[in-house]
Every structure is written in structure tokens, then in C-alpha cells.
Amino acid sequence: MKAIVYHGPGHKEWESVPDPVILAPTDAIVQIDTTTICGTDLHILKGDVPAVTPGRVLGHEGVGTVVAVGSAVTSVAQGDRVIVSCISSCGRCSYCRKGMPSHCLGMGGLGWVLGHLIDGTQAEYVRTPFADTSLHKVPDALTNEQAVMVSDIFPTGFEIGVQYGDIKPGDVVAVVGVGPVGLAAVATAKLYGPSKVIAVGRSRPRIDHALAMGADVGVSTRDDGWVDAVLAETDGLGVDVVIEAVGVPGTLQDCFRIVRPGGHVANAGVHGAPVSFPMEDLWIQNLRITTGLVDATSSQMLIDLMVGGRLHPEQMVTHRFAMSEFLKAYEVFEDAPRWDALKVAVHRDDL
DSSP states (O other): OEEEESTTOOEEEEEOOOOOOSSSOOOOEEEEEOOOOOOOHHHTTOOOOOOOOOOOOOHHHHHHHEEEEEOOOSOOOOOOEEEESSSEEEEEEEEHHTTTTGGGGTTTSSSOOBOOOOOOOOSSSESEEESHHEEEEEEEESSSHHTTTTHHHHHIIIIIITTTTTTTTOOOEEEOOOSHHHHHHHHHGGOOOOOOOOOSSOHHHHHHHHHHTSSSSSETTTTTHHHHHHHTTTTTOOEEEEOOOSSSSHHHHHHHEEEEEEEEEEEEEEOOOOOOOOOHHHGGTTTTEEEOOOTTTTTHHHHHHHTTTTGGGOOOOOEEEEEEGHHHHHHHHTTTTHTSSSSSEETTTTO
16 A cells, blocks of 8 residues: 655655554554644654654544454444544543543553554555544544544544633633644634634634634734733733644743633643743742643544534635645645645545
């Protein structure tokens, strides 16, 4: 089969690799029909995730068709259309039972293995461990492009941004960074009844996307006085909840500038460099600061909301490619501002 293979920082190729095979009775083999590229993949290519070794097939998001299952698999069968979750979960260990499969002991203490510690989904086929608890059947009402957003982006924005941020009815919420994770947070924040959602970003086209997906106000950090503009949308004290959705030191500092005393900073970005933490200023602010790796325990709920027309993740798909154009898809996603790109959808060539 063909796949995107990591060959060290800055190097990847679309090349032939061996087809995956069943290694455990709980495995399934899925033909990937639609996949995408994540900001985490770019972090890997920058060398920010040293656990990813040369030769690894990248990718942890996908929708496809089950082509083979192990002898212990009961919930999916050959021919089923499924979402491949970015988190592989045994469903039995202490972390899985407490709703934290991101630290699944059955996967060695970390649920994110696809495209990280084992071969991933940017390929024609993928082996998925613990298929019964790591795959979700796709309702007929959803397209592949809608469904693939449940692999990672929407659960991440929702769980690590919105749920960890503990948004309550009437809160003023700011989302700093309006890439895909930030847009997912904007869209799902509305489920909790905030009085206002403020999209904060550099790119005006992305801010416009955020407004289309449910933000009430857009503020560009390129404008002088943008902090004052955010504060003016509150009562001058700052926002109740701020979601960091970029993963660079500067944006986290921006969050500290606009959150009110007693507020909450929910970090959803993937940080690949040390961050200065001004505890001398923050200790007295009564802040709550959360971080996390997505558990994808909200996936079925998000699927139901999409089927019910409450969420429209397909709005984030700005570019489409065939798998044979995978390197072009990366070129576009790596230079997203130039192309006004959000999520790219990469489909099997014959779709």
C-alpha cells in the first residue's frame, strides 16, 4: 500500500509500505476512505514529538471501511463504515473506566498511538487496536468529511477547551487561535449557553470562519489595542473562560492578559517549546488552569449532534485532495495562511 512516512524532522514521503495485518484478536484492518492532516502532524515534522521515529506512518484521523477483524471483535464487521478515533482504548483498564482512555494502560499508558507509536491513518489501510472500543460506526446521514472531524478535532476542541474550561450559562468565552481546534471550540461552546463567544486570532479570514461557526465577536491580534477590544466586550474585568488553541508561548501569555480574576484558562494547544509561567502575577488571580490530551469520550454525543443538525463540522473543510496528491495536501496545510486553509480532506483516489 501507499502511505505518508516520516523520515525525521522536515522529511516525509508518499511511498510504498507493507500492508497492515491483524496482530491481536481485538484488532481490525480499516481501508481509509477519507483522512486529513492535523496540527499535531506538523509538530511531529518539526521534531517536537521525539517519540515518533523515522519510518512511522503518520496520521491519527480517518473514516473508512472495515476489511478484516480479529477473532475477538464483536461490535464492527467487515463492510462497516467507521470513524477511527485518535485515541485507542482497551475499555477495561483503570484509566479507561474512569473516562481517561488518553492514558489507556492497555496501550502502554498512552491512548494516542496511531501515527505516534504505531503506524497511522495517512495510508490506504490501517491496523486499529481494540476495534470494539476505538471505532465508531458512521450513521448513513453523515458524509465522510463530517465524520472524519470526530476522529480528533471536534472532541479535542470540545473536551479540552469547552468541558475542561467548565463553561457555564452566561459566561463570556474567548477562544484564542481560530484554527481547526479553536473553531471546534467555538462551535461547541454554544452548547453550554455562554452569553458571548469572542474569536481571537491573527487571520481575518479565519476570524470570519469563526463568526460563521457561531462566534459573536471577532478580534484580530494584528490590531493595536486588541486586548482593550476584548475587555470592552466583557465588563472591563476580562473573560470568564479563555481557551488557548494554538500551542505557542505567546498565545498562552495572551490568555493571561484577558482572563478575569477567578476565571479559567483551558489550554488545548500542543506545545513543543517551554512556556514562561508568570506565577508571580498569577498566584493572586484565583485562576484555574487546565491542560489535557483528548479522551474522545464525547465522540458518540458529537455524532448524534451532527446527525441532528446541531453541529456542522464540514464547514471547516476548505481543500480536497486525492491520496495520490497527499504531498500537495501537506504543502497547502503547512502554509495555511497563504491558501486560506483550515482542514484538508484527503480521499481515496477512486472516491
